[in-house]
Amino acid sequence: MIRHAVLTLGAIFALSLPAALAAEEFITVQSTTSTQNSGLFDHILPMFEAGTGIDVRVVAVGTGQAIRNAMNGDGDVLFVHARAAEEAFVADGFGTARHDVMYNDFVVVGPAADPAGVSGMRDSVAALAQIAGAGAVFVSRGDDSGTHKAEGALWSETDVDLEEASGGWYRETGSGMGATLNIGIGMGGYVLTDRATWIAFGNKGSHRVLVEGDARLFNQYGIILVNPAVHAHVKAEAGQSFVDWILSAEGQAAIAGYEVAGQQLFFPNAK
Amino acid sequence: MPGLMEAFWDALRLIALGDADLWEIIGLSLRVTMTAVGLSCLIGLPLGAVVGAFRFPGRTALSLILNALMGLPPVVVGLGVYLMLSASGPLGVLQLLYTPTAMILAQMILVTPIVAALTRQVVEDLNEEYAEQFASLGVRRMERVAALIWDARYSLLTVALAGFGRAVAEVGAVLIVGGNIDHVTRVMTTTIALETSRGNLHLALALGAVLLVIALLVNAAVMAVRHTAQKVAYA
Numbered sequence: 001m002i003r004h005a006v007l008t009l010g011a012i013f014a015l016s017l018p019a020a021l022a023a024e025e026f027i028t029v030q031s032t033t034s035t036q037n038s039g040l041f042d043h044i045l046p047m048f049e050a051g052t053g054i055d056v057r058v059v060a061v062g063t064g065q066a067i068r069n070a071m072n073g074d075g076d077v078l079f080v081h082a083r084a085a086e087e088a089f090v091a092d093g094f095g096t097a098r099h100d101v102m103y104n105d106f107v108v109v110g111p112a113a114d115p116a117g118v119s120g121m122r123d124s125v126a127a128l129a130q131i132a133g134a135g136a137v138f139v140s141r142g143d144d145s146g147t148h149k150a151e152g153a154l155w156s157e158t159d160v161d162l163e164e165a166s167g168g169w170y171r172e173t174g175s176g177m178g179a180t181l182n183i184g185i186g187m188g189g190y191v192l193t194d195r196a197t198w199i200a201f202g203n204k205g206s207h208r209v210l211v212e213g214d215a216r217l218f219n220q221y222g223i224i225l226v227n228p229a230v231h232a233h234v235k236a237e238a239g240q241s242f243v244d245w246i247l248s249a250e251g252q253a254a255i256a257g258y259e260v261a262g263q264q265l266f267f268p269n270a271k
Numbered sequence: 272m273p274g275l276m277e278a279f280w281d282a283l284r285l286i287a288l289g290d291a292d293l294w295e296i297i298g299l300s301l302r303v304t305m306t307a308v309g310l311s312c313l314i315g316l317p318l319g320a321v322v323g324a325f326r327f328p329g330r331t332a333l334s335l336i337l338n339a340l341m342g343l344p345p346v347v348v349g350l351g352v353y354l355m356l357s358a359s360g361p362l363g364v365l366q367l368l369y370t371p372t373a374m375i376l377a378q379m380i381l382v383t384p385i386v387a388a389l390t391r392q393v394v395e396d397l398n399e400e401y402a403e404q405f406a407s408l409g410v411r412r413m414e415r416v417a418a419l420i421w422d423a424r425y426s427l428l429t430v431a432l433a434g435f436g437r438a439v440a441e442v443g444a445v446l447i448v449g450g451n452i453d454h455v456t457r458v459m460t461t462t463i464a465l466e467t468s469r470g471n472l473h474l475a476l477a478l479g480a481v482l483l484v485i486a487l488l489v490n491a492a493v494m495a496v497r498h499t500a501q502k503v504a505y506a
Contacts, residue, residue, distance in 0.1 A: 028369060028450075028452075033468065036465075037465075037468055037469050039469075042453075057369065057450070057452040057453075057455055058452060058453070059369060059450035059451070059452060060451070069357075071359075072357045072358055072359040072360075073357070073358030073359055073363070074357050074358050074359075074368055074369070175468075176468050177468070178467070178468025178469050178470055179467070179468050181470065182467065182468070182470065182472075200469065201469065201470040202469055202470035202471040202472070202473075203470030203471070203472050204470070231358055233358060233366070
């Protein structure tokens with residue numbers, strides 16, 4: 001019986017191998033939950049793949065984790081949104097060069113009842129201070145992602161002590177954007193989110209955009225080829241062709257052409 | 272808010288429509304989990320049987336460890352496998368990260384202790400029953416293990432199903448080592464997590480129901496095999 005089992009298992013394992021050994025050329029892109037959850041990749045990647053035959057495999061995690069994965073060499077291209085961290089990544093030699101790709105903006109969403117009365121405010125820092133002052137529930141990513149870093153930068157301009165508030169009205173989920181929105185909506189709390197994820201989000205409840213239009217809410221995305229001099233296995237040629245395509249007129253037009261419910265989600269601004 | 276019954280109808284519709292993407296995801300889920308469970312049985316059954324059938328120094332400690340490892344948190348296993356397989360890790364040269372093989376490895380680590388610990392219990396109980404017969408017939412040690420596994424085969428099938436249940440429902444480990452890459456490492460549980468994070472709660476719930484239906488079918492198939500085999504054996 002044991003020999004029989006071994007043979008069966010051997011056959012199962014052999015059947016599972018072809019996919020792993022597929023000859024198709026592919027690159028791995030470490031990216032963020034906002035680009036995946038909004039559906040952008042589903043829209044633009046087929047165009048690149050049809051033109052080049054290179055399969056793009058996207059690992060969508062928070063920006064902080066994406067950068068750490070790329071530092072470990074577990075990706076050929078990094079496509080995230082935390083400018084300072086991206087520049088540090090390149091300065092430390094992990095990436096060849098950083099390029100602007102596109103932007104959108106962050107917004108503060110909250111319940112229609114708006115207990116802190118921030119609806120219509122343009123000054124995002126003042127709005128956050130007002131939410132803190134009212135002791136209204138604010139749900140944060142708390143995961144070192146690009147959105148979390150942007151949120152942290154806004155709070156640092158207020159005199160709110162988040163350490164003390166954490167667990168009280170300030171709640172850190174340690175999760176992705178969508179998961180955090182689900183929690184924020186469940187708690188009737190305020191959430192800072194990128195606009196793309198929000199527009200594409202399917203579970204808005206009674207929440208709506210309350211604060212928008214502040215220059216400090218600008219959200220820039222960048223793309224970096226992981227440095228093949230640090231990680232020799234990086235597919236530099238295929239990775240660079242993806243970076244070049246994203247920055248090309250064709251790639252930029254593909255990004256601009258992605259709409260959800262008639263609204264453009266990302267605005268290309270490659271130089 | 273979507274209701275549970277509604278989700279079940281949607282699940283049946285999703286299955287009936289035969290969406291190619293969905294079938295691909297279901298197929299990968301089954302391939303990864305069944306391979307992992309199969310390999311886990313290859314290790315766990317003999318290991319559990321040996322611990323269950325023989326007395327040796329450190330046996331109690333080994334049983335204890337196997338039992339405790341049943342509670343391994345999937346995320347920790349995922350992290351451990353990630354660190355091993357990462358390009359900067361000791362096994363980085365194999366380039367297995369973000370492949371189905373990495374997911375099989377992670378699930379094996381989760382399932383093997385379950386198979387081994389439950390097998391130990393089953394075999395230990397049976398061994399007590401058989402001890403006198405073995406002694407009177409002068410059965411050799413390895414033959415004893417084989418005989419115990421064979422005679423306990425129907426109970427061990429349930430053990431394998433327990434392992435299957437753990438592996439097919441698990442999301443934390445496969446998300447980290449597989450990366451939830453579309454058409455490559457996307458399985459049922461990571462798809463459900465993704466759709467939940469997109470706010471598509473209705474679709475996520477329907478997919479959950481699909482997963483439940485699959486688990487039901489697998490269990491029914493195993494039960495049918497067992498039933499037929501028993502009928503043949505006692506005919």
